[in-house]
Amino acid sequence: MKKRMVLASLLGASLFLNGCVGADDATSDNKVEDTGKEDTKNEEEDATTSATYREYTDISELEDQYDVIIVGSGGAGLSAAIEAKDAGANPVIFEMMPVAGGNTKKSSAGMNASETKFQEAAGVEDSNEAFFEETMIGGKETNDEELLSYMIDNSADAINWLDSIGITLDNLTTTGGMSVERTHRPSDGSAVGEYLVNGLLDNAYERDISLFVNSEVQTILEEDGKVTGVEVLVNQTEERTIKSDAVIVATGGFGANSEMVVENDPALEGFVTTNHEGSTGTGIEMISSLGGDVVDMDDIQIHPTVEQSSGYLITEAVRGEGAILVSNEGTRFTNEMNTRDVVSADIIALPEKKAYLIFDDGVKERVKAINKYESEGFVVSGDSIEELANEMSLPAEALNETIETWNKSVSEGSDSAFGRDTAMDEDLSNGSYHAVEVAPGVHHTMGGVHINTFTEVIKTDGNKVEGLYAAGEMTGGIHGSNRIGGNAVADIIIFGRQAGKQAANYLQN
Numbered sequence: 409m410k411k412r413m414v415l416a417s418l419l420g421a422s423l424f425l426n427g428c429v430g431a432d433d434a435t436s437d438n439k440v441e442d443t444g445k446e447d448t449k450n451e452e453e454d455a456t457t458s459a460t461y462r463e464y465t466d467i468s469e470l471e472d473q474y475d476v477i478i479v480g481s482g483g484a485g486l487s488a489a490i491e492a493k494d495a496g497a498n499p500v501i502f503e504m505m506p507v508a509g510g511n512t513k514k515s516s517a518g519m520n521a522s523e524t525k526f527q528e529a530a531g532v533e534d535s536n537e538a539f540f541e542e543t544m545i546g547g548k549e550t551n552d553e554e555l556l557s558y559m560i561d562n563s564a565d566a567i568n569w570l571d572s573i574g575i576t577l578d579n580l581t582t583t584g585g586m587s588v589e590r591t592h593r594p595s596d597g598s599a600v601g602e603y604l605v606n607g608l609l610d611n612a613y614e615r616d617i618s619l620f621v622n623s624e625v626q627t628i629l630e631e632d633g634k635v636t637g638v639e640v641l642v643n644q645t646e647e648r649t650i651k652s653d654a655v656i657v658a659t660g661g662f663g664a665n666s667e668m669v670v671e672n673d674p675a676l677e678g679f680v681t682t683n684h685e686g687s688t689g690t691g692i693e694m695i696s697s698l699g700g701d702v703v704d705m706d707d708i709q710i711h712p713t714v715e716q717s718s719g720y721l722i723t724e725a726v727r728g729e730g731a732i733l734v735s736n737e738g739t740r741f742t743n744e745m746n747t748r749d750v751v752s753a754d755i756i757a758l759p760e761k762k763a764y765l766i767f768d769d770g771v772k773e774r775v776k777a778i779n780k781y782e783s784e785g786f787v788v789s790g791d792s793i794e795e796l797a798n799e800m801s802l803p804a805e806a807l808n809e810t811i812e813t814w815n816k817s818v819s820e821g822s823d824s825a826f827g828r829d830t831a832m833d834e835d836l837s838n839g840s841y842h843a844v845e846v847a848p849g850v851h852h853t854m855g856g857v858h859i860n861t862f863t864e865v866i867k868t869d870g871n872k873v874e875g876l877y878a879a880g881e882m883t884g885g886i887h888g889s890n891r892i893g894g895n896a897v898a899d900i901i902i903f904g905r906q907a908g909k910q911a912a913n914y915l916q917n
């Protein structure tokens with residue numbers, strides 16, 4: 409299986425070369441060995457798939473016109489491209505960063521979906537209604553209900569679609585605010601992002617879809633209420649006008665644009681971010697300048713468990729697989745499985761405004777991403793609770809008592825202290841103990857461009873720009889004022905697919 413993954417990547421790259429770039433034309437500028445800090449694979453995987461070596465389309469191949477222009481190569485853009493191509497259109501993808509994948513590549517816990525074949529196989533009873541209700545509660549009942557219904561009703565189909573194109577998310581876990589295991593991740597429990605992006609890229613390559621990196625779209629062109637193309641800065645130097653009757657904007661959120669974050673929520677001044685550098689909100693700005701409506705821009709999510717020196721997100725799956733949070737006192741202070749806003753607020757309310765995730769070898773075994781955190785130097789370990797407490801300068805007696813009490817709660821299935829009722833399948837009594845120091849960081853921008861369920865952009869005057877579609881984190885409303893972990897990957901795949909299909913359909917009519 410490991411070998412097959414390497415072959416899949418290399419086959420994808422070579423097909424891509426054959427189909428899109430004359431092999432002689434490939435320049436070193438366009439070869440990127442993708443081994444950056446964003447990699448969330450575990451060490452075992454690194455040995456096999458670190459050939460995340462990608463050949464992007466050479467700029468000499470750029471044409472003056474395409475059927476569909478897709479801006480951004482994250483999960484939304486790649487899904488849109490694959491669906492547009494499968495519907496008979498000729499799409500192109502422009503990506504402003506030197507590598508594809510955006511924040512999607514960093515996503516870790518998984519993708520939420522209900523009533524799936526993998527849940528059924530695992531004996532998990534779930535319903536679209538429960539998924540809807542819990543997401544609404546998490547979003548403080550402010551979610552766009554039509555968008556949310558569309559996402560949930562299409563979530564099982566999206567899991568099947570991914571599976572059918574070689575991206576199998578059959579290992580289940582839970583995130584905060586969800587009552588059952590509906591977060592789907594790769595079979596070995598590793599982070600979802602790298603696996604997902606590699607799989608989508610392989611599919612794009614197999615379909616000969618051109619993907620130009622280092623190519624920032626700067627303007628969307630419109631005439632008489634219809635999209636006519638884009639202006640793009642290719643190779644970060646040359647301005648080109650590319651024509652198209654359909655443009656899909658999938659540029660992600662604005663979590664890495666601290667100015668835009670603080671403008672929309674001044675309380676977030678000075679917060680670190682978990683986002684990749686390209687999350688700058690360019691798509692929202694371009695669409696706003698065409699009269700596009702924006703919603704919920706001040707709903708910016710902070711994630712409770714972020715390593716502060718690096719902005720590295722410590723995945724919710726760590727708590728989902730049994731970890732607890734303790735303060736400097738060595739005691740619990742919250743229901744760790746509450747929604748992100750509540751857990752973040754509880755950490756900020758501590759005098760030291762930081763906390764420690766505590767887990768054992770069992771959690772470490774179940775969450776492969778922890779190997780990566782360890783190799784980055786974020787994890788402190790001890791053979792016993794006392795040893796860990798000493799390493800962390802936490803009171804050993806208190807920590808011991810906290811873990812003993814927690815293990816008793818797990819065996820009784822009841823947490824009388826904080827009312828946690830999920831992620832209690834396993835206690836913390838296996839092997840050595842580990843801790844990661846965490847505090848909240850800017851993580852997700854729930855607000856963005858106003859779309860309908862066809863991914864058409866709605867203008868402030870209620871009209872649409874014909875041929876203009878948007879999908880993914882740059883759109884607003886679906887998550888309400890607080891996104892549930894695992895729902896963004898569902899959002900980008902489901903609405904990315906929809907945008908690709910709708911754009912192709914628009915061209916045929």
Ligand SMILES: Cc1cc2nc3c(=O)[nH]c(=O)nc-3n(C[C@H](O)[C@H](O)[C@H](O)COP(=O)(O)OP(=O)(O)OC[C@H]3O[C@@H](n4cnc5c(N)ncnc54)[C@H](O)[C@@H]3O)c2cc1C
Pocket residue numbers: 479480481482483484485502503504505508509510511512513514515516517518519520600623624625626658659660661682683684686687688690691721851852879880881882893894895896897898900
């Ligand atoms: C560390 C981390 C972990 C996460 N874990 C999860 C998880 O487990 N489950 C979950 O549901 N969600 C998770 N999320 C959230 C989720 O990953 C994102 O919301 C989602 O991936 C966004 O996808 P997207 O396709 O909309 O945007 P992105 O994946 O960010 O892609 C947008 C792309 O557009 C490019 N771009 C921007 N502007 C331009 C321009 N003008 N021209 C050309 N290209 C441009 C960007 O460089 C980027 O590559 C996580 C987020 C982070 C940061």
